[in-house]
Amino acid sequence: DIAVLKDALQEAGQIYVELTKLGAPMGFLDVGGGLGVDYDGSRTATAASTNYSLQNYANDVVATVRECCEPHGVAVPTLVSESGRAIASHFSVLVFNVLGQSGVPSGYPAASENEALTVRNLRQTLADIEAVPGGEACETSKLQEAWNDALKFKDDALAAFRLGYLSLTERSVAEQLTWSCAQAIAAKLPQGEAIPEELKNLKAELASTFYANLSVFRSAPDSWAIEQLFPLLPIHRLDEQPQELGHFADLTCDSDGKLARFIAQGQSKPLLELHGLKANEPYLIGLFLGGAYQEVMGNLHNLFGSTNAVHIRLSPGGGYQVDHVVRGNTNAEVLEAMEHNPELLLERLRMASETAIQRGDLKIQEARRLMDHLETSLRQTTYLQG
Incomplete structure (x- = not known):
């Protein structure tokens, strides 16, 4: 909010004037950071936006300091800004590929003899839902009642399973029927x-999880x-209409390693419109305005290193050229950061392989393949490669 910045600048300007009057050799005023980034494009005073432009910010900084100095006959200072996020956010785009997709299973097994009562109740609830007209003629009160019933019957099935009155197969059928109701x-x-x-909230619960080849803690720590x-x-x-809703889970073993808040007209939403994956076709996603600021704060959480970076320069004719490529951390480099010696690991494996060969537990060709595999793995990036 520009009003917050103005208040802070007024106070800083008055302190500058008073210090000058006291004889301090002034001349420079550092206005600090605080220049926001309009992440969601709404131009509002929200956490993901700004209600001012870059020019508006510059005008207000200069005018506010001048208004403090001129009435007291104090020469205006040279202004210094350290707006790190605003400068660095546009520095780069993170591009990652989607490795796979999972969602709620569709369909359910046919009824069997002597099914448990809770499972039969869920089947009847599903039949009742399917009998309700859809669209404008839909009676949402009946759907609400049926969903409440489905949740109760599912809870009954879980309780019966815990007490040993329901088999694992019957429990799985109960869960499948509950998802079919949803x-x-x-x-x-x-x-x-x-x-x-x-x-x-049902659509959110039915949404897919897209598995992203990245580490949130390394490349977008502020999202967490x-x-x-x-x-x-x-x-x-981009010429295809997205047909699915989903969120992203990263490669790490941490449940917080996910991207599940997305921009929605000045607000946020838990799901993003995405395309269904196609066999043997890449699906690339861009994360924008993360820039060098996120790269600097990223860490080796779950031992994922830096990503590969490509420096691109715009050409005068409107094209572009690749200046150079910066390779990301290899597995060996990450191990070294954790005080392990990759060469020593290889030597230990070689010695253990020779001992196994002498005992007849390992063939020479198998030992070579094992050594080659480990050496190749150590040279590779910490992220999955095709």
Whole structure:
């Protein structure tokens, strides 16, 4: 909010004037950071935007300091700014590929003899949902009642399983039927009407998880640490209408390694419009405005190193040229950062292989393949490669 900046500048300007009057050899005033970045494009005083432009910021900084100095006959200072985020955010674009996709299973097994009561209740609930008209004729109250029933029957099935009255197979059928109830309700919900909150959340629960070849803690730590919104979108297949909703999970073993807050007209949303994956075709996503600022703060959380970087320069004719490529950390370099010696690891493996060969537990060709595999792995990046 520009008003917050103005208040701070007024106070700093008055301190500058008073110090000058006291005889301090002034001349420079550092206005610090605080220059925001309009991440979501809304031009509002929200955490992901700014209600001012760069020119507006510069005008207000200069005018506010001058208004403090001139009435007291104090020469205006040379202004210094250290607006790190605003300068560095546009520095680069992080491009990562999607490795796979998982979602809620569709379909369920046919009924069997002597099914448990909770499973039969779920089958009947699903039949009741399918009988409710969809679209504008839909009665959301009936869908709400059916969903409440489905959740209760699922809880009953889980309790029965814990107590040993339900088999693992029956438990899995109960869960599949519950998801089928959710899918049937989501398909029947009308558009643009007042929908109960629980039913609104069904689409989010049914959304897919897209597995991203990155580490959030390395390349976008602010998304986890301060819930910073970054613009994310596919950077190809832009001539195709996205048909799915999803969020991203990274390669790390940490449940916080996810991207599940996206820009939505000045607000945030938990899901992003994405395309379904195609076999043997890459799917690339761009994370924008992260820049050098995120790279500097990134760490070796879960031992994922820096990514490969390509320096690109715009040509006068409108094209571009690749200046140079900076290779990311290899597995060996990350091990060295953790005080391990890759060469010593290889030597130990070689010695152990020779001992195994002498005992007849390992063939020479197998030992060579093992050594080659480890040496190749140590030279590779910490991220998955095709």
